[in-house]
Amino acid sequence: MASSRERERFDEDLHIRPLRDGKVASTFSFTTLLQDASPRDPLSLAYDDESQHYTLFPLALGQILRTYAITELHLALNAGKWRYESWGFPEEPGVGTGAELWAWMGDGASTTIDERWQGLRNALAGLFCASLGSMDDQRTTSPFLTFTPEGSLPNATLPYRLRHATLPSEHVCTENLTPFLKLLPCKSLSGLARLLNPHRLFDADWHGMSVHVTWREGQGVEVRLIFQTVIDPIRNSGGKRRDWSFESLFGRVVENRCPVATTSRVRIQLPSEETYAILPDPTSNADNIATYDTSVGQDPLDVSMRWPEEYAFQYQITALDLPEIPLTPLTLQRTLIGSSQAQGQLSIVIQNTLSSQIQTIYLETMPWLVQLYIHTLQIHCNGVQRNDLISNLSYTPSVPHARPAILQSVLTLPPKSTLRLTFDITKSFLRYTEHPPDAQRGWDLPPAVFVPIISVGNRSDVLPRLYTPTLLVDLATPDFSMPYNVIILSCTLMTLIFGSIFNLLTRKFVIVDLKQGKEQKGS
């Protein structure tokens, strides 16, 4: 019998990491590799596409990639705020709140990059039931310094373009997870995806799903579907113990394996300085990572981890003057200052926790409704003004009602220092139709992105991206509840002004002789 399976390969992996605040971070990754395939040549968009035959690769996604000739695609839908200082770097860097989509496309096709970007957005919006269609020109940027391709780009003679957009107000829920699961070869019915139980996942402290399509030279087109969660076992156990198991985290166990998975493993990060117990015995154990190969055993797998010597988990409450050591080299704070609906100030505080100098790429995207004044940029390092710490600054100002502003630069952070950047901003006055349905809530501003670069000798390590939390900006909002009253009131005002002016201009003054009138009355 002929075998067409060799062309496609599916691997699944679950990485679980107990966090120091007692929570548990889990990362599911499902990788499908279409071997020896390459992304569609944009020049071939003018002709009919060849037939597409997939066995494991998701057809719905494959069609979208072919139709718009996408070389690399990253889509992330997250809910919550990733706390870098106590959770460290996530397994998958794209953890900005809301929806984020970025794609690299080859230029030179019969349709323009922006038409393809629009088509891609709409197709993905339909596929994932997310409002990605509203990532229009007012949200699209091209920050190529920060979002470099993760795979390879074929045919280097063609220029490649990046399109990036964020939708910080997007809410992620079951309707996004269901189509996500349908892209998996075993859905959520067998294999590790069995653990993706929406009731537990959307109860988590943080959850996010992402889709990554990359092309790896010599290997093929790879689709990675990632689901990350941070679940709090202490909350579920009545505020005491941080013991966890598959059953307690996800409400399910791995019952039967996915028959087409080439590898299927569970990796668990073990604590290094604590006493713990883990059941069942891992298949292998190296470098503080316990690995289970789920394709070996036949019985249902329910990994559980306990801290037997600990009666109740106590989070290290450190003294105020001795703050907890952050797990990332940079800690970020971004705030909007000012109570007025017209003006304000944007302030970013970056702290370098290492005892060596760090450089970081800084990306700020501002929708046009918040106008950034670049000449008011001030940089203070430990309270001293140091404008020399910013370099390679590139800035594209926003165009009202059309384009967001984008600021890319490189910041240098001296060892153990705190950098404070401030910008003056003005808030726009929006047109009646430009307000979102829930206008009083305010507008979410996309997160700023930092890419730390640590230089050791001649070598420089580029660390994963860091996202700041999103901001909420309050713009002047009309009263939408009574438009007809507003019409009548403003019409009355207009008429009043008109009437009095008109009256003044056309009034006829005459002298009325009061005395004469009296005499006439008297006589």
Place this chain on the structure above:
Amino acid sequence: METQQQDETVLREPSKLSFESQRTRRSILASYWIVIFLALPFWWHTTSIERLSLPSARVRAQVEKELAFPVTIDLDATNSSLDIQSLKNDFRQLQKPVLLSSQRWKGIDMQLRLKEDRGTQVVPIPGTYSVAVGKAGALGPKRQLTISENDVPSLLEILSRLVAPYHTSVDSDLREQRVVQYAARYRLAFSLLNEDASLGQTITGWDVDNAIAEYLSPTLSSLSVLHNFTIESQVQLHAPLAFAPQPVTVGNDSAHGLSQEDLTVFINSAHWTLSSSVSNDPVLHFVLFVPSSTQKPLYILDDFGSPTDSSSFLLPQWGGVFILNIAGEAADKLSLSRSHLQPVFSAFRHQLLALLGVPPIPAGMNLVDDDPLSDWQLDAVLRRRALEATQGAQETLYSIVKLVEQIDNMPVGQHVKGDVQDALTALEQVYKVSPSSPTLALRWSSEAFSLASRAFFNPGMLALLYFPAEHKYAVYTPLFASITFPLVVALGREILAWWRDRRQQSRR
């Protein structure tokens, strides 16, 4: 007396003040009214709805027209036992006006030309069909037909079946409802669905591209005059049914069966990701369903609940399903080779032809040269599709014209007008080319239909439809009524004053 005299000098007569002169007041009032009158055309222009005139006379004339394809058949009656006289009589029966106006013969103008003896030469016209009597019934290339001696008495019946295969009976009307709407391009989506792969005996792969190349591609390429096809395929490992098939016993073995009602709800679209959202082309689905090891064998039951031999069924206007029961104790993971897929794809091929409305060959006929389809069949589909598209375009155009006439608030923009005009031009082209080429006629008529539909569904047509005049007044009156009132009163007062002045002057 002295004080009064002083008072009169201080209080000047108001009408003598420069800004109180009658002239100034009247010119102020006049300028107000002039501005209002000048603004009226602007107001009219900015609030009126753009309603371009549609070529309604042309549309009405077009609706009256009926498309007819001439079908000329040359019958070689030289060396056969043909009873020419009765054939002519029968043909005259067929040409009765009652029959010709029926749904079946609409748009077909069949002509029979007889070659009665060897001497007469029939001038060959391109596009004519030639019929001869031979050994066995066969449909040859280049619109040829050979019928066997046995079939000679039913010659006219066979010809009618080939030329007008649609709407022959109530049964065939039902069958034709399965046919999908015409589109220039279809997506053919082949899906291999395992009901539950985790229970073992899974089909994890199939040699689909080779199977399509061998069993389907010839048919697809001969259909290319009608449609283009985009092909895609996928494999799913978990495709649960939305219902539990009923257990039946076949011989001594237990099995499961699908009743006729089950077939209508067989497709579990909530759990099977079959639809593709990426293009607007209609999709025809072909599903190879593999029941799980606990449900197999799965049979289709007839109306009386007993299993049938058939393992495939067709879902009208949607696609086809083939149920594959893996025999006995097979390996855990299987892959279907090209030869395994032969029965599957031959079923899919029949389903595809039925969905596209390609008529079957009459009984007793065969195709020569392994041609997948004969010219007779293709021509019949072409004529039918062109006729449908022409009728559709005519009806849509007529609806647009009627709708625009009925609703006064409906805007008609340049796009709608242009589309209607282009559709009319395309329809005229259909009538021009229909005698010579049904292929071109189909191309023009489908273009006319898509243009007419685009005009009909133009979003601009709806813009002001639901904004009634009452709303307009409700918005205008608070401003306009209160402004107009002092203006009118001031004007009236001035006119009255002017009229009084004149009367006084004339009295003096």
